Amino acid sequence: MRSTRVTPSLAPLERAFLVGITLPRARREDELQNLRELELLARSAGAEIVGRTLQSRTRVDGTTFVGKGKIEEIAREIHDHGANLVIFDDDLSPAQARNIEKILEVNVIDRTELILDIFARRARTRQARIQVEIAQLNYALPRLRRLWEHLSRQAGGIGTRGPGETQIEVDRRKARDRMASLAKELEKIHRGAEERRKKREGIFTVTIVGYTNAGKSTLLNRIAGSGVLESDRLFSTLDSTTRRVVSPGGELFLLTDTIGFIRKLPTHLVDSFKVTLLDVREADLLLHVADASIDRCEEHIAVVNDVLDDVLTEGGHGDTGAGVPGAIGRAAAPGVPTVLVLNKIDLVEDPGRRNALRAGHPGAVLTSAATGEGIDELLGIVEAHLGKELVEAEVLISPENGRGIALVERSSKVLSRKLAGGRMVFRVRARKREIAILEKEAGVRVRRAPSS
Ligand SMILES: Nc1nc2c(ncn2[C@@H]2O[C@H](COP(=O)(O)OP(=O)(O)OP(=O)(O)O)[C@@H](O)[C@H]2O)c(=O)[nH]1
Ligand SMILES: [Mg+2]
Secondary structure (H helix, E strand, O other), rough: OOOOOOOOOOOEEEEEEEEEEEEOOOOOOHHHHHHHHHHHHHHHHOOEEEEEEEEOOOOOEEOOOHHHHHHHHHHHHHHHOOOOOEOOOOOOHHHHHHHHHHHHOEEEEEHHHHHHHHHHHOOHHHHHHHHHHHHHHHHHHHHHHHHHHHHHHEEEEEOOOOOOOHHHHHHHHHHHHHHHHHHHHHHHHHHHHHHHHHHHOOOOEEEEEEOOOOOHHHHHHOOOOOHHHHHHHOOOOOOOEEEEEOOOOOOEEEEEOOOOOOOOHHHHHHOOHHHHHHHHHHHEEEEEEEEEOOOOHHHHHHHHHHHHHHHOOOOOOOOOOOOOOOOOOOOOOOOOOOEEEEEHHHHHHHHHHHHHHHHHHOEEEEEEOOOOOOOHHHHHHHHHHOOOEEEEEEEEEOOHHHHHHHHHHHEEEEEEEEEEEEEEEEEEEEEEEHHHHHHOOOOOEEEEEEOO
């Protein structure tokens, strides 16, 4: 856990009460798991959980979400437990949130607001900050009236009357202007990222995905030795980090770390994190990291597969040819081969459990990013995927062409080099795509070697 620099929350300790509902078509077990995830999220945001309730309803109540009777029951509960915050597992409409707050007289937030709060605190890079702020503004716009009421209540109650319509209109316009300028800036960052992507085109790209806290950043650090923020909190990583890696067999690839997935990732967030998620679509290989040491491992694997499905099948650029089955079971990333990495195996001591994991996931690798166990095996698998695309070739360059030589050295594995007939002759192993790029470069002549 080197380089962990997460600022502790400065807010006074929040004592949170959680509220979820199950509708007729939903499975109670699923909703319980959603509520457990909400608890994890709330703790990650620094709150203490003092109670929870899961209510079965035939439909959502338009005014108070859970119905008046239930709200009164919750009011008693929060009084008994001294709760000062109520968190709903589902998105509340602005009116519902307002009505509930009036009755409960404590702050009421929903899952999206909670996640936005965590994201806002974790955002480190300009890109992550912009993405979070856009999501926040998107969420806040229809709720401005309620935010104003919040303020007037905190200021000691200027009255029950909200601000005038004009003030809300002014704020709305300001928010929209701000969003437009953020979107422009994000677009610029996006173009820069696109440039960088183009430059690395041809190099085999491996992207690490997985449920939040599975050990993705730790794995990247273990493999690339790079010092990316890793911490025992949710969503430590909000933007993509890419490292160049040379495998033990001498093969070059790029390794990218990404944002963690969860069950109900709010759509506002998915939208504003599109740029980050492009790394998933454009990967040559995905490493799906799961925390094998926890009971909910299987469930998390399924959640991540669902999110991957969404990310990969959605239209737009970077279409990787959906429909081609991935390397592991159902709903693995379509079009992108995926290796399941069962991580934190150092915490799984029971041999029976290890065997069950192996049997349940043929083709998966058991690793510990913490101790290094299984990492060589994982790298071997990456090399095998990479190797399928490699060809050998001879590259002839004028010794004065420094740029060409640098390009060859950077994008391929040089097997031998010699000077012949006034030219540098490199024997290289590289991907077909890289060879094609080399061919296009001025002064570089490529002779395909007979495949060996
Ligand atoms: N025992 C053990 N702990 C691990 C292992 N891998 C990661 N951890 C710990 O698990 C926690 C989460 O690790 P991260 O690498 O930050 O997880 P992440 O998937 O990047 O998480 P987010 O970026 O928050 O989505 C940290 O406390 C790590 O030290 C492992 O193999 N064994
Ligand atoms: Mg991380």
